[in-house]
Amino acid sequence: MNIIIMGCGRAGAELAKFLDADGHEVTIMDIDASSFDVLPSDFGGMAFLGDATDEGMLKKAGIAQAGAFIAVTRDDDKNAMTAQIAHQIFNVPKVVCRMYDPLRAEFFQSLGLEAISPILLFVQLVKEKLKDN
Amino acid sequence: MYIIIIGGGDLGSSLAREFLANNHEVLIIEKDVARCEQLKDELGSISLCSMGSEIATLTKAGIARADMLIAVTSEDDDNLTPCEIAKRKFNVPKVIAKVNNPKNEHIFVKLGIDCTANGVGPVLENIKVLTGIFPLARLLSFKEMESELVLVKVHNSSLVSKSLEDLPLPAGAVVTLLIRQGEGPKIPTPETVLQAEDQLVCLIPSESEESVQAIFASNQ
Numbered sequence: 425m426n427i428i429i430m431g432c433g434r435a436g437a438e439l440a441k442f443l444d445a446d447g448h449e450v451t452i453m454d455i456d457a458s459s460f461d462v463l464p465s466d467f468g469g470m471a472f473l474g475d476a477t478d479e480g481m482l483k484k485a486g487i488a489q490a491g492a493f494i495a496v497t498r499d500d501d502k503n504a505m506t507a508q509i510a511h512q513i514f515n516v517p518k519v520v521c522r523m524y525d526p527l528r529a530e531f532f533q534s535l536g537l538e539a540i541s542p543i544l545l546f547v548q549l550v551k552e553k554l555k556d557n
Numbered sequence: 558m559y560i561i562i563i564g565g566g567d568l569g570s571s572l573a574r575e576f577l578a579n580n581h582e583v584l585i586i587e588k589d590v591a592r593c594e595q596l597k598d599e600l601g602s603i604s605l606c607s608m609g610s611e612i613a614t615l616t617k618a619g620i621a622r623a624d625m626l627i628a629v630t631s632e633d634d635d636n637l638t639p640c641e642i643a644k645r646k647f648n649v650p651k652v653i654a655k656v657n658n659p660k661n662e663h664i665f666v667k668l669g670i671d672c673t674a675n676g677v678g679p680v681l682e683n684i685k686v687l688t689g690i691f692p693l694a695r696l697l698s699f700k701e702m703e704s705e706l707v708l709v710k711v712h713n714s715s716l717v718s719k720s721l722e723d724l725p726l727p728a729g730a731v732v733t734l735l736i737r738q739g740e741g742p743k744i745p746t747p748e749t750v751l752q753a754e755d756q757l758v759c760l761i762p763s764e765s766e767e768s769v770q771a772i773f774a775s776n777q
Contacts, residue, residue: 477634477658477661478658479661499634500638501610501632501634501635501637501638502634504634504637504638504641505633508664509664512667512668513664525611527611527613528612531642531645534646535641535645
């Protein structure tokens with residue numbers, strides 16, 4: 425599957441590495457060229473310098489052929505906007521975005537977006553750990 | 558009315574000043590602490606130093622009773638989120654977004670934020686008017702009427718000595734004002750005869766912009 429990831433931070437790079445190794449065609453985007461330094465040397469996907477809030481850039485990155493789009497920049501609003509562009513304008517079948525703010529995650533989920541809050545997940549995990557004891 | 562403005566830059570603070578002068582209640586949400594202090598000095602305690610796209614902030618700002626939310630930061634994604642929250646979660650009656658990248662305007666519309674002010678267009682059109690060499694410049698868009706108020710200038714010498722009623726203007730076009738060098742502004746009549754360099758303020762259907770431009774364009 426063709427997968428586009430917006431944001432080459434820790435999460436983005438880790439996802440890119442994993443999905444590439446899993447046999448997917450991965451394109452990872454970021455607005456900062458030096459962010460791609462964290463990609464492993466044997467990364468077989470494409471690193472694409474550009475902003476996913478720009479439709480033209482998304483087209484160049486191959487969004488029309490993408491089976492999935494994942495937005496993991498550090499900016500919740502940027503993730504929400506790019507995910508909505510992928511979902512509503514380009515009809516990408518699977519769209520996931522990260523939302524640090526749990527309330528915003530809940531809000532965008534109510535609009536039909538797959539928004540994941542790492543904070544809520546962490547809280548959930550800690551709760552379960554505490555239950556085990 | 559109670560109006561929440563996201564972004565306290567030049568545009569946000571100027572808007573706030575206008576609303577205050579018209580006796581409206583205003584709150585500016587600005588993320589930059591130093592800018593917030595400046596706003597306090599300039600406008601009094603009408604700013605909240607926080608992120609405008611956080612639901613907690615908007616709730617604290619009293620968004621549930623807001624009549625209007627206007628997002629005018631310099632980042633399109635920072636404008637989109639508060640508008641979506643205001644419209645979809647809190648049913649704010651009027652939501653307006655400044656769109657910095659004109660190419661993003663249709664994205665906002667598609668996502669249900671249909672009141673958009675393009676940050677580039679008005680300046681562009683203003684400069685077109687100032688240059689004096691464009692046959693048509695947009696002055697104002699009336700989206701609900703699907704009409705544009707435009708300023709056209711007679712560049713086409715074959716129009717000189719013709720009367721307004723002889724121009725092939727599209728159906729529904731209204732010529733509202735004649736500006737002629739050396740004379741005061743006049744309300745034209747169908748019999749008004751055009752002179753070189755005359756300027757007309759017209760209300761035209763949006764889709765006819767190109768054909769109107771072609772009528773007035775230089776014939777060289």
